[in-house]
Amino acid sequence: MPELGVQDHAAEPDDLRHLPVSALARVGPKLVERLERLGIRTVQDVLFHLPLRYQDRTRLTPLAEIRVGLETWVEGEIRDAAISYGRRRSLKVWIGDALGAGLLLRFFYFSPQQAAQFQSGERVRCYGEVRQGPQSLEMVHPEYRILSHTDTDAPLAAALTPIYPSTEGLQQTSWRSLTDQALALMARTAPTELLPPEILTALGLPTLTEALRVLHRPPLGTPLQDVTEGRHPACVRLAFEELVAHQVSLRRMRLEQRRIRAPVLAGDGRLRQQLRASLPFTLTASQERVVAEIAADLAQARPMQRLLQGDVGAGKTIVAALAALQALESGCQAALMAPTELLAEQHQRNLSGWLGALGLEPVWLAGRHKGREREERLTAIASGAARMIVGTHALLQDTVAFQDLGLVMIDEQHRFGVHQRLKLREKGGGVNGAPHQLIMTATPIPRSLAMTLYADLDLSVIDGLPPGRTPILTRAVPDTRRDEVIERVRQACLAGRQAYWVCTLIEESEMLECQAAEDTAQQLSACLTGLRVGLVHGRLKSQERDAVMAEFASGALDLLVATTVIEVGVDVPNASLMIIENPERLGLAQLHQLRGRVGRGVVESHCILLYHAPLSTIARERLGIIRDSTSGFEIAERDLAIRGAGEVLGTRQTGSVQFRIADPLRDQSLIAQAQRAADRLLVAYPELVMPLIERWLATRERYGGV
Known part of the structure; x- marks a missing residue:
């Protein structure tokens, strides 16, 4: 060899x-x-x-010291071996030591020759996980070797x-x-x-x-x-290098973006003034601060790259509307992309209400639009007749062409891959250069994570709720008290308020979840005679769903039974009570999003978490967090600590940042040092930049096209 x-x-x-x-x-x-x-x-x-x-195969554990969950080598004398013919055939081998301690070895798959190896009096060494069996501790299908009289001191592994x-x-x-x-x-x-x-x-x-x-x-x-x-220092060494690679990649992307030209969208303020004058409310101080930050970016000749964070109901859409009007005042088109048709519809309705009065009716494009209707919309977008465009992933299709796209706005951006965001940006590469980008999320991202994942973006935060919003009181109640909860719904509706009842299932099946919602709606209709109960789920046709939601919004329905489809897209100020069944099956961020459907009026609102006992320790902790906190940012920090960055942000999907070694939560103390190191590399060691990016990011999506 x-x-x-x-x-x-x-x-x-x-x-x-x-x-x-x-x-x-x-x-x-x-x-x-x-x-x-x-x-x-x-x-x-x-x-x-x-x-x-790692497995620790470097030592033997005495049979008297083994415990459930331990993976280890054990050694003992075979006391007995027999084939059991119960519900499932198995080979059972009992081993013991001189102190009287014992362990059962269980094999479900074995040959006659294998069974014959286990002779009473022979010594056997096995490796496996100790489990609690019906009668005693056991190992199922352990690795084993029958020891001869000459290898009783057979060497163990020298390393983990x-x-x-x-x-x-x-x-x-x-x-x-x-x-x-x-x-x-x-x-x-x-x-x-x-x-x-x-x-x-x-x-x-x-x-x-x-x-x-x-x-x-x-x-x-x-x-x-x-x-x-x-x-361990070895882990820290590699985690640090990986964090530096990400920071270098994102900083390099930012430098590249600053070299790209973008249209100067200063605007004359006329449309924005008209919109402000028509609003029945005034913007909060934090909204005004964010509007000013965005306006300053849009007036530059380089592309804005800004992430807008705002808690549920913080008022991001009006900020986006003012940004869009600044683009329109400057003679460019603006596009808003949302991950679902439901959310896109919500934005379409809000923008139609605000911009329609100014003679700027937004054009909506989704997968449902077919034939002549679709062609008419595509023509309007390509010709520039459509100035404000709202859509889903459909905006990414090659058949969609813009005349002069100046501003791209993406809502709930973590549901899109990086390459999708870049593809929409590339659709604006006309004579004026690349469009500006405003990226919005209602999923509060802890600052430590934002610094790591979005170093290429400027960060704006709406850190307050609009006036008139009331805190939501949250309680966790076992489902054994379901009748009491139903009675509470009755009393709230008789008092002139409205309520949501959200159904969730653990199975990854939209059909089963919808069936559960239908069954729940029938049961509640039977219990709540005299009240008007509606039903919404993801398998309803959009026209049916729209009709039910419109009824609920108008007050024609008292109770809306729904799946988690209402996480976004429903804004009914008169709704003051939400019931969430099986909340232990949802993440904290999703629970917070659902809860945000109430508390939109001036009346005190309540959210009841109707859980099924017994709860695991983690589930109890999570429900305690959602019960005790109304701050999305605090909830996000706690969710990050429990579930990790990948779960909180959904970074399993294509194009999102994933780490091999580093953990943005565990390695927070390294982030600032990694940023300084990245700056040092870019200035003093530019020849190391691309090899570092290739080492850690070569198999991922390319970030920023660099």
Whole structure:
């Protein structure tokens, strides 16, 4: 076999970035294809494919000390072995030690030859997870070996055993073989250090080679908890480099954007003054501050890139309307894109009410528009006859062309991938340059996360609610008191108020959830005789749904039974009571969004969380948070701590930022240092920028087209 197990290959291993995985021993075309699924093409990629967790196979645990959940080696003498023919055939092997402690080994899949191996009096060594069985502690399908009289002191592993994220057809033994070879090559040719020594030394971090060696093969004595929780210096070293790579990428994107021309949208203020004069309310101080920040950006010749955060009901849409009018005053088109038709309709209604009075009726484009109707709308957009356009993903289609798109506004942007945001921007690349972008979200993003994920954007926050909004009082009630809750709904409606009843199901099935809502509506109609009950869910045709919502908004319905479809898009000031069934099945951000459908009038509003007992510890904690806090930003911080960044922001979807090593919450203390390091690299070490981005971001979406 060639030295180090590496096959003869034209590429010398002087740069592991360019040495293909096919250069490793026993890596043929099929294995190359499987590795490709995980974005692994080179030996460096293998080194940066780090373990998910570790098994401690370095020691034996006495049978008397084992406990449920422990993964360990145990050793004992076989006391008995028998095949059980209960509901499911199984091989049961009882082992014990001289102190009388014992353990059951259970095998559901076994051959006669395997069963014959377990002879009373023989010693056996097994590795597995200890579980609580019907009668005793047990291991199900453990790894095992029958010990001969000569190997009773058979050696254990010398290091923690890594468990790698994998794909179909790739076993852990294959991963250990691949990483053994990659580590041997790394010992001969170290990966390029892309962080200057001055930065690493100041932070007291190990070299890249040291960090990778420790994480792939943690030596004896390595604190397993420090490694698995990301506190070990080796973990910190890689997390820091990854954070620097993201910051460099986003800062580079920002610099590129500043070189792009954009239309100067100063406007004469005429349309904005007319809109303000027609409003039945005045803007809050925080709304005015944000409007001024956006207006100043739009008047520049470089594209605005601004993220607008505002809690549920904070009044982002009127801010967007004023920004759109500034674009229209300057002779350009403005477009607002929302992730769902329901939310797009809500924006269309609000904007029609405000802008229609000024003779600027917005044009709406969604997937439902077909045939002649669609062609007419596309023509109006392309010719410039349509100045304000509202739409869904349909705006991204190649058939949609704008005449002079000057401002792009994207609502609930985390539901779109980065590439979708960029595609809409590219539709404005006319003679005036790229359009300005205003990105809005009602999902409050903790500042620590915003600094990490959106370093390419300026941040504006509407940090107050419009006057007249009343705090929402929230209570958690077990569903054994359902009758009391129904009576409360009756009393509220008889007093002239309206209520929501939200149904959720744990199954990922819209059909089942809609069926549950239909059943609930029938039950409540039977209990609440004399009250008018409506039903809304995602499988209703849009015209039917619109009609029901219009009835509820007009006061023709007392109670609206719905699925989580009403999370956005319904604004009924007279609704003062919300019931959410099975709230333990929803995330904190979604619960907060749903709760925001009430509290929009001057009457005190209530939200009842009708949960099903018993609650898990985490569910109890989450319901306590939503009960005790009305601040979306505080809730977001707590949700982030419980569920992590990926779950809070939905970053599993294509194009969103994901981290391999770093955790924006755990590594908050590193973020400011990573930002300073990124600035230093861009100024003093520009040659390191692209290799760093390629190392950490090459397999992701390209950010900002850079």
